[in-house]
Amino acid sequence: MDTIYSKNKIKKEVIILNLVCLNLIQIILCVTIFLLMTSCAVDPEDWTKVKPPPQTLGLERAGFFNIGDSLYSQHCDPHGNQIWMRWDENKELWKKVKYNTLGCRDGESATGPDSS
Numbered sequence: 599m600d601t602i603y604s605k606n607k608i609k610k611e612v613i614i615l616n617l618v619c620l621n622l623i624q625i626i627l628c629v630t631i632f633l634l635m636t637s638c639a640v641d642p643e644d645w646t647k648v649k650p651p652p653q654t655l656g657l658e659r660a661g662f663f664n665i666g667d668s669l670y671s672q673h674c675d676p677h678g679n680q681i682w683m684r685w686d687e688n689k690e691l692w693k694k695v696k697y698n699t700l701g702c703r704d705g706e707s708a709t710g711p712d713s714s
């Protein structure tokens with residue numbers, strides 16, 4: 599209390615009380631924001647319904663992507679060609695939807711699964 603430079607003891611106590619109130623307000627605000635963010639978060643998709651993509655000889659998995667309402671798997675062959683597969687929920691299988699020549703090797707040749 600002595601580090602607050604004021605000759606009036608009551609003024610020092612008021613300053614300390616104001617600082618404590620500000621800290622409490624910050625804590626309450628942080629807790630409220632945290633609760634809002636966690637309660638309004640989107641539920642994660644049920645990945646247990648998705649079967650792993652077929653393990654094709656010579657292909658390496660390059661990633662999984664959610665684009666729109668579809669789930670895609672990207673694969674690369676040893677020559678740098680890009681293969682896209684899409685998960686079909688109705689048939690519960692992966693379907694090859696696009697093949698890009700040198701799509702994994704050359705950035706200019708790489709395109710997404712829905713582009714022409």
